[in-house]
Amino acid sequence: MTSPLEAFRLHLPVLAAPMAGGPSTPALVTAAARAGSLGFLAGGYKTPEALAAEMAKVRSAGGPFGVNLFAPNPVPVDRAAFEHYAASLAEDARALGLDPATLGGSPVEDDDRWAEKIDLLLTDPVPVVSFTFGLPDVAVVVSLRAVGTVVVQTVTSPAEALIAAELGADMLVVQASAAGGHSGTLTPQVIPDQVPLPELVAQVREAVALPLIAAGGVGTPEGVGEALRAGAVAVAVGTVLLRADEAGTSATYRDALADPARQETVVTRAFTGRPARGLRNGFTDRHSASAPIGYPALHHLTSPLRRAAAASGDAERLHLWAGTGHRHATAEPVADILTRLAERS
Template identity: 65%
Template sequence: MSPPLLGAALPVIAAPMAGGAGTPDLAIAAGRAGSFGFVAAGYQPAAAFAADLATVAAAGVPFGVNLFAPNPVAVDPTAYRDYALLLDAEATRFGVPLPATPVEDDDDWSAKVDVLRAHQVPLISFTFGLPPTADVALLRSTGALLAQTVTSVAEARAAASAGMDVLVVQASGAGGHSGTFTPEVPVPEVALPSLVAAVSAAVSLPVLAAGGVGTAADVTAALGAGASLVAVGTALLRAREAGTAAPHRAALVDPRRTQTVVTRAFTGRPARGLRNTFTDRYSEAAPLGYPALHHLTRPIRRAAAAAGDPEPLHLWAGTGYRHATDDPAAAILTRLSAGA
């Protein structure tokens, strides 16, 4: 695959960032810069997703859509109750109620598939697992390229067998959620170029590389290992068009924040973020359970963001977070593309 296939002139594209950071403005800015952005459907009701899709489509720029594929991790009811009791002090401090019983959903999957059947987009990507076979066929019928996030050679082979067109190879240094199919198994710490090379040797599909990219040298290394394009997310968290919460933006440049950790304390799935009080207190106690833990901690996280308190907040960040700047997205993407 080459950049022109996605309508992009730059070798660096803007990764999807669900939950607020990835805005229509960011996707549009990436497209206008000669790059490529995404509408992040995750955590949105289908109607809100459709509205964002319409906004970006109206701008006339190349873009894609990212969906959370249904791959729930059922939480143990007793473990959920124990964790909720542990978090009660946090909820009380912010004056917010927590769900008494686990909330299990599929992120409005079927309704979002219906939206995409009605609106053609160039690329649809999936994370958290392979989508149902029938839905792969439905989405393929729209004419979109289909891309799958993978974190290992085994997942890459499964994606190829499922008929995917493109692999998004995500290394362990990525910020936010790992796209692993098996969240109960720790994701090996493998450098992005090594993972790209291993996947490229095993599977004959185009590769988009992601995870831990902060510099132009990181981009060059991933491309040299066999990637066709490199996707960056953390590098854009402080971009002017990003919807990143103010305390999150500040934490990315706080000299006291010197470490990222992989935790399931916030959502019940492994995700990388800046170490804070919440990760220190609750990472070991948090059970597996997605999306139940996401819904459990969400009231606390929303209240913390509104209060400007970074300590109970999910400060998603990849290992290259120190390179995130508050420039326009076009400047960031162009800088990272230098020398590629």
């Protein structure tokens, strides 16, 4: 199948997935390009100004790259449930040296400065733009394609793939439930079924004719090969790069990934109000059952806790996003990791 990625003359079919919140640095994306791959800057949670600076830095180094944005797909939180949940975090706040009274207030229901970021990508085009969480308007897709950008949409099911194809996307990222971090599902009220990645790729391939990038739980050359044989033209990996030399992962997060005692991952809404997979810890144990649905309200609510946990080395109160292949994350250069993963492709 012809893929828009062929124009970039990539030597490796293993791409560096976007990881918002710090891990996806310009250095990581540049290293991926130099290895013959393609990496994505994570535009989520960044200001347009900060994203523009990162784009300029990567562009100056040469090589293809992409930018990922969180497309608005808000799930308004129930105000009473939000206030009850905020109150339940008081003990965690005190343990981190924070005043529980600073949590809560009015829920923040913003769109992550969506329109400004789209304007940036239209005035300063990049080779690839991918969307996660929601769907951009058709006009956005048309405009990006008009400036020469390849448009990629994240989907988690054949039904979502059909919608994205109708929208005009050039490619799809097919994300399995084994993926670390947030699920890209278009219906975050429902946690996606646990379908193995090769099976999900095959299902989506039957539904649409678009080129597919497989993602979710891949941490070995064998996993890459299985996804490619199922019909993907490339595989995107994230968790396996979290301990890479060029990643911006915090020390607390890195140590948790390397801790042999942390074997289990769970899907939780406890940190952001949207389903996301991470290492099981005290926070997920205490709050997963009671966390209301509501993104981005819960994301903003727990942000001060997570920043304090990272700074103080408290891995029991930190969002430790990780896929099921997290035990394969290693502390070495990005190029070495991507090259090894592509060995059996």
